[in-house]
Amino acid sequence: ETGVTQSPTHLIKTRGQQVTLRCSSQSGHNTVSWYQQALGQGPQFIFQYYREEENGRGNFPPRFSGLQFPNYSSELNVNALELDDSALYLCASSLVGVDTEAFFGQGTRLTVV
Amino acid sequence: QQQVKQSPQSLIVQKGGISIINCAYENTAFDYFPWYQQFPGKGPALLIAIRPDVSEKKEGRFTISFNKSAKQFSLHIMDSQPGDSATYFCAASGGQTSGSRLTFGEGTQLTVNP
Numbered sequence: 070e071t072g073v074t075q076s077p078t079h080l081i082k083t084r085g086q087q088v089t090l091r092c093s094s095q096s097g098h099n100t101v102s103w104y105q106q107a108l109g110q111g112p113q114f115i116f117q118y119y120r121e122e123e124n125g126r127g128n129f130p131p132r133f134s135g136l137q138f139p140n141y142s143s144e145l146n147v148n149a150l151e152l153d154d155s156a157l158y159l160c161a162s163s164l165v166g167v168d169t170e171a172f173f174g175q176g177t178r179l180t181v182v
Numbered sequence: 183q184q185q186v187k188q189s190p191q192s193l194i195v196q197k198g199g200i201s202i203i204n205c206a207y208e209n210t211a212f213d214y215f216p217w218y219q220q221f222p223g224k225g226p227a228l229l230i231a232i233r234p235d236v237s238e239k240k241e242g243r244f245t246i247s248f249n250k251s252a253k254q255f256s257l258h259i260m261d262s263q264p265g266d267s268a269t270y271f272c273a274a275s276g277g278q279t280s281g282s283r284l285t286f287g288e289g290t291q292l293t294v295n296p
Contacts, residue, residue: 073225102283102284104284109289110288110289111188111271111273111286111287111288111289112226112271112284112286113286114283114284114285117283125283159225159226161284170216170228170231171216171228171284172228173218173225173226173227174225175223175224175225176224176225
C-alpha cells in the first residue's frame with residue numbers, strides 16, 4: 070500500500086455532466102500529479118500541483134482543472150464530460166527533490182455514457 | 183509526441199525464464215527512469231528506478247540496464263514467476279520535480295506460464 074487514496078473507486082456519468090475526483094496524498098508529500106490512463110495504454114500526465122499552485126500541465130483542455138489543499142489533498146474536476154474521458158484516473162504523490170519517487174493511488178474508474 | 187517507446191507490447195515466458203522489456207527515449211533532459219508494475223484494477227507500483235550516472239541497477243530479481251548514448255534502457259526480470267504476470271511500464275522524467283511528472287511508455291503485458 071502506498072498511502073495514496075482516491076475516491077470514489079468507480080463512477081458512471083452522463084456526457085455533458087461534471088465530475089470531481091479526490092486524492093489524499095501520502096503523509097509528508099507536497100506534490101500531487103494527476104494522470105489519465107485509457108484502456109490498454111500508459112498513463113498520460115494531466116497536471117501537477119505543488120504548494121497549491123498548478124506546476125505544469127500536459128496536453129489536456131481547460132475543462133480539466135484541479136485544486137490542491139493546504140493538507141496536500143487534491144481534486145480533479147472535469148467539466149462537459151465527453152465519451153473519450155472514460156478512463157482510469159490516477160493520482161500520484163511525491164516530495165519535491167532529488168531521487169524523489171512517485172507513489173500512485175489505486176485510481177478512479179470513470180465511465181461516461 | 184511519443185517520447186518514450188516501449189517494446190514488446192506483450193511477452194510470454196516460462197517460469198524460471200528471463201523477461202526483457204526495452205524502452206527508448208528522445209528527450210535528453212530526462213534524468214530519472216523508473217519502471218512500474220500494474221495489476222488489473224490497481225494503480226502502478228514502483229519497481230525500480232535508475233539515473234543516468236550508472237549503467238546498471240539491481241534489486242532482487244529486477245535489473246535495469248541503461249545506455250545513455252543510445253538513449254535506451256531495459257528491465258530484466260530473472261527467474262520469472264507466475265506472480266510477475268502484470269503490465270509493466272517504463273517511464274522518464276527530468277527537472278526539479280523529477281519523479282512525479284512522468285512520461286510513460288505504452289506498456290508491456292507480461293505473462294509467465296507455470
